Amino acid sequence: xxxAHDVVVIGAGQAGLSAAFHLRRLGSDxxxxxxxxxxxxxxxxxxxxxxxxxVNGLHDLPGLPFADVxxxxxxxxxxxxxxxxxxxxYEKRFELPVERPVDxxxxxxxxxxxxxxxxxxxxxxxxxxxxxxxxxxPFVPHVRGAELFAGRQLHTRDYRTADEFAGxxxxxxxxxxxxVQLLDEISRVTSTTWVTRREPVWRxxxxxxxxxxxxxxxxxDRVRRGLPPGSVVxxxxxxxxxxxxxxxxxxxxxxxPMFSEITAEGIRWPDGSVRHADVILWCTxxxxxxxxxxxxxxxxxxxGITMDARLATRVASDPRIHxxxxxxxxxxxxxxxxxxxxxxxxxxxLEQASPxxxx
Numbered sequence: 001x002x003x004a005h006d007v008v009v010i011g012a013g014q015a016g017l018s019a020a021f022h023l024r025r026l027g028s029d030x031x032x033x034x035x036x037x038x039x040x041x042x043x044x045x046x047x048x049x050x051x052x053x054x055v056n057g058l059h060d061l062p063g064l065p066f067a068d069v070x071x072x073x074x075x076x077x078x079x080x081x082x083x084x085x086x087x088x089x090y091e092k093r094f095e096l097p098v099e100r101p102v103d104x105x106x107x108x109x110x111x112x113x114x115x116x117x118x119x120x121x122x123x124x125x126x127x128x129x130x131x132x133x134x135x136x137x138p139f140v141p142h143v144r145g146a147e148l149f150a151g152r153q154l155h156t157r158d159y160r161t162a163d164e165f166a167g168x169x170x171x172x173x174x175x176x177x178x179x180v181q182l183l184d185e186i187s188r189v190t191s192t193t194w195v196t197r198r199e200p201v202w203r204x205x206x207x208x209x210x211x212x213x214x215x216x217x218x219x220x221d222r223v224r225r226g227l228p229p230g231s232v233v234x235x236x237x238x239x240x241x242x243x244x245x246x247x248x249x250x251x252x253x254x255x256x257p258m259f260s261e262i263t264a265e266g267i268r269w270p271d272g273s274v275r276h277a278d279v280i281l282w283c284t285x286x287x288x289x290x291x292x293x294x295x296x297x298x299x300x301x302x303x304g305i306t307m308d309a310r311l312a313t314r315v316a317s318d319p320r321i322h323x324x325x326x327x328x329x330x331x332x333x334x335x336x337x338x339x340x341x342x343x344x345x346x347x348x349x350l351e352q353a354s355p356x357x358x359x
Contacts, residue, residue: 005031006350008116008125012098013041015324016131018339020096021062026347034100039091040084042135047159049185050079061090062336108295127346131324134286141284145262151278162186165279171267174283175200177238182283184243187252193275197258203237216328223327226306288326311341319349
């Protein structure tokens with residue numbers, strides 16, 4: 001039999017837990033469906049070298065400071081260990097109704113409600129908070145000859161440790177924060193080549209709230225116009241940490257333009273120059289994991305989803321649906337604010353609407 005709730009939250013990462021916290025405070029009837037085996041969201045799958053001292057941005061969930069759970073002075077603890085412990089305590093402390101592992105297969109319209117079909121049956125809801133993030137949708141651009149490459153190709157999400165590349169030449173592709181962090185690590189044990197589509201912009205100054213607000217505003221403007229969100233790093237630039245400054249002094253951060261072809265032995269640029277490669281590491285980002293929403297036909301002609309409401313979390317064509325982690329809420333601090341706004345707006349909408357007919 002179907003299980004009916006006022007709101008279903010899909011995903012128990014930062015955004016999903018934030019929304020759940022506020023839904024609980026507002027007295028909503030809701031459930032959180034998470035496909036992972038345990039708490040932690042995408043953080044539990046991060047590479048071992050990502051510690052609390054190297055992670056780019058980690059913010060408290062509402063109502064429970066991170067330092068109350070994890071010893072703040074131990075900045076060398078693995079992010080893949082610390083954050084799941086924090087999330088687990090958060091779920092327990094606020095008695096959030098998280099069910100896992102539950103795989104959501106699709107969401108569709110049924111008799112005026114939203115039907116969330118899963119491997120544990122069907123849930124029906126009057127409102128939906130989708131907080132599935134991007135970790136499940138790694139993006140690798142299509143490059144001619146990729147299938148011919150005799151070496152190894154992997155994505156950021158597949159990375160574990162630099163030591164496995166010792167003695168091999170690694171081409172790191174991408175201009176984001178993960179790309180330069182992994183480039184620095186790998187270059188300590190073997191030779192590397194760094195390739196990006198655009199010239200990277202380095203940020204020597206401290207990240208300021210003003211810079212953050214400007215980046216969020218640009219992304220928000222795009223989703224309000226129905227365009228794909230775009231990259232926040234293109235606005236904020238790459239922060240120059242002491243580790244990256246040392247890597248630049250070692251000559252590691254010499255950037256090359258994007259190659260046009262992959263050969264069996266390596267890569268080739270448009271001018272015919274070549275470089276041998278044993279490994280190509282695609283640090284080329286992720287896309288929003290929204291395939292399960294395809295039956296609702298939310299995307300416009302350009303591939304984006306038009307968003308509205310206060311923090312641009314609500315789907316303009318269907319106010320019952322809020323997307324967290326899409327657009328301006330695709331950060332830990334943005335997810336917190338978006339979770340609160342989505343919960344408040346959904347509860348207000350459902351209070352104004354007539355209750356569903358009893359079956």
